[in-house]
Amino acid sequence: MSAARRMNGALLSIEGLRVGFRNASGGVIEAVRGVDFAVAAGEAVGVVGESGSGKSLTMLAVMRLLGAPARTTGGRVMFDGQDLLDVDEARMRAIRGRDIAMVFQDPQSSLNPALTIGRQITDVVRAHRRVSAGEARRIAGESLERVGVREAGKRLDAYPHEFSGGMRQRALIAMAIACRPRLLIADEPTTALDVTVQAQIVDLIAELRRDLGIAVLFISHNLQLVAEIVDRVVVMYGGKVVEDGPVEAIELSPRHPYTGLLQACVPSLTAPVGPLVAIEGAPPRLGRMPQGCPFSPRCPRVVARCELEMPALLTEGERRFACWRPL
Ligand SMILES: Nc1ncnc2c1ncn2[C@@H]1O[C@H](COP(=O)(O)OP(=O)(O)OP(=O)(O)O)[C@@H](O)[C@H]1O
Ligand SMILES: [Mg+2]
Incomplete structure (x- = not known):
């Protein structure tokens, strides 16, 4: 399926989404900085990235569940031909749970x-x-x-x-x-569980998707874990999509250096445990985003341009990546 066709047939299409916080001096600090990606009917898409990359805020914005002080400051969330950011609260309540359902990280706090x-x-x-x-x-x-x-x-x-x-x-x-529902959003649904149970929950979600045809958005730190059940992977960093594409392409030949490091980072549940390579340095702090590529301060392939100019997310066949010096 071509990228263009997928966008046309999208069940959910997130377009230029921005989420920000008002700071003490009245300015807005953006944590989600123009996120675009789509999910087709029945498709499973993984969203991966380190802590603080804006994954949860993106999903909460889609569900219109952001709590103050966070708010959506731009973009559209198209579902079924309507912009979810535009529908009234009664309509949104009807959509939540019936058309789009969400499972959170911590089952303890989500149950009464x-x-x-x-x-x-x-x-x-x-x-x-x-x-x-x-x-x-x-x-x-x-x-x-x-x-x-x-x-x-x-x-x-x-x-x-x-x-x-x-x-x-x-x-x-x-x-x-x-x-x-037609779409299940699972935000780190296995993080609070031990490894064996994690694997069972991942299998269960894969099975529900296969048997019931529910599209899945699976959010995780762990690229290897999501790769087992998704068709496509979206990699987020510093509130932006830095790469996305079919799971095989992302795994076999990541183009963004961040994806490459993520891939080497966490041992798989099923494969023998390899060396644990942590990515050096820390993600950028909110309000202290580098002017250029958000990954430039940690990137092993950095050149002068990376620090000055944010690379655009370019499309190449089925994939997209934002990098001045791709792998
Ligand atoms: N209520 C809030 N007030 C201030 N900052 C917040 C709030 N919620 C989130 N943030 C900040 O926004 C950024 C993105 O947060 P988000 O929860 O979307 O990250 P994430 O990718 O889901 O990370 P994790 O993997 O840890 O769940 C982080 O820097 C986070 O600290
Ligand atoms: Mg989160």
Whole structure:
């Protein structure tokens, strides 16, 4: 599929998105600085980058869930031919959970400890569908079973504390898929889990995508982890997309030096543990973005131009990268 065709057939298209914070002196500090990428129906896209690159703010802006002081300062988020940044709050509430669902990093804080798992799933179902209490419970049981919870019917009456961390994440995913959304946004859904459970959750998301045709946006620090289940990878750094393309291309021949280092950085879950190469230095601080390429202070291939001028995100076939001296 060509890049142009994919954009035309996009389910979600993020265009020039900007998110900023107002600082003490009334200025705006931008943390997301013109992000563009699209997700086609049924496609799985991974968004990777180190801490602070703007991944979560981008997703929260898409869902219109940014909390003060963060706010969207520019761009469009096209979904189903409408700009989500433009629709009224009632319409957005209807879209959230029904058309686009989100699973967060920490299952503990995303579940209400005072309500049963079943109640929390049925609440989502009944917020979006006119069904009886009995039918909502049936759908909730089916969703919980779908995510691999055994004896799901009985477990509906359990409270979150009676579930393990992995089970709680499954319950959240059950809640997210209960209304069969077209897009599931999973923001570091495995970070709080141990390695074995991480792998199970990744497999589960891949399976839901395959069986239910749900498009997935999977956010992670770990390129190797996302590469196992996505079609395409978007690499973010300093609030910008620095590279994206089909997963094989990104893995086999990264063009941006940052992607190259990310790739060497974290051992895979399945491959034998290789040397752990951390990227030297730290990501730029907010409000202290370099004038040129945000990665230039840490880049092994840096030349004078990189420090002065931000390279544009250029398209080459199926991929895009923003670098003056690509690999
Ligand atoms: N409420 C806030 N107030 C001030 N700064 C914030 C706030 N939320 C996020 N930021 C800053 O915005 C930048 C981008 O944050 P974001 O949460 O999107 O990063 P991320 O890529 O999701 O990182 P992580 O991998 O750690 O989750 C970071 O520098 C972060 O410190
Ligand atoms: Mg985050």
